[in-house]
Amino acid sequence: MTDSRSSISPVDLAGWPRTEEEAVAEQVRLRPLVEAFGAVPPSAKGQGRGGERVLVAGVDVAYDDENDIVAAAAVLLDLHTLEVVEEATAVGRIAFPYVPGLLAFRELPAVIDALAALGRVPDLVVCDGYGLAHPRRLGLASHLGVLTGLRTLGVAKTPFTFSHQLPGAERGEWTPLVDDTTGEEVGRAVRTRAGVKPVFVSVGHRIGLAEAVDCVLALTPRYRLPETTRRADSLCRRALAELAGKPAEGVGRLVAESVGRSVPAF
DNA sequence: GCGACAG
């Protein structure tokens, strides 16, 4: 047993929220289950010793609103070499409209399907968006963590409703991301590349904020965004493009593809 | 009431 879960189960769409009220109620129910502490993975096994590599998954989704289709991708990387170990995609119908604060209900069903299609369970999942930095402290990264038991963190490209001072220009410098309604630090604005706009990192589940920032810096040797995010973004767009013209009916909610050990050039 | 608002 490598993690608290040895496999990932798809969500039951029959019980998925259909209204904003139901969605908010679900966030309030899950919020107390978030664990905002934990070391850089893996903490369950031997700290990366003995040749055991740390597997980090990047997830992202792309939409075709015209045809009501969503394509998700999960790309597994070795945290130390940043090599792609495995990748998987899943497609389905869009499960919820885009509502700021309720993004998880739109993205998670497809994201979890893609993660479930991987042959291995990631030690950490990097999400495109927020975790605890959320009006009700349950952004998509935290939501995904609570639903699957996986360790997660969020990396967003904009400050959402929070405030921050610009961090120093050097890579690695950061400032707190603050919720002005409570004064608490909900994340950090992190400079992943010298002289380039910062990204916004927050805790998802089972990891501390400082540890989450360390992981993000390890995943950004060259670009502003983590390699996990870049890889997943590229893959889900390709997966969506391959569905060109196909009607939403029939797409259902099928795992479209699962490719092991591929290292695509992009 | 109005604007802002992760992706």
Place this chain on the structure above:
DNA sequence: ATCTTGTCGC
């Protein structure tokens, strides 16, 4: 997210 021209830089 998605649409969408040209442009600067490695």
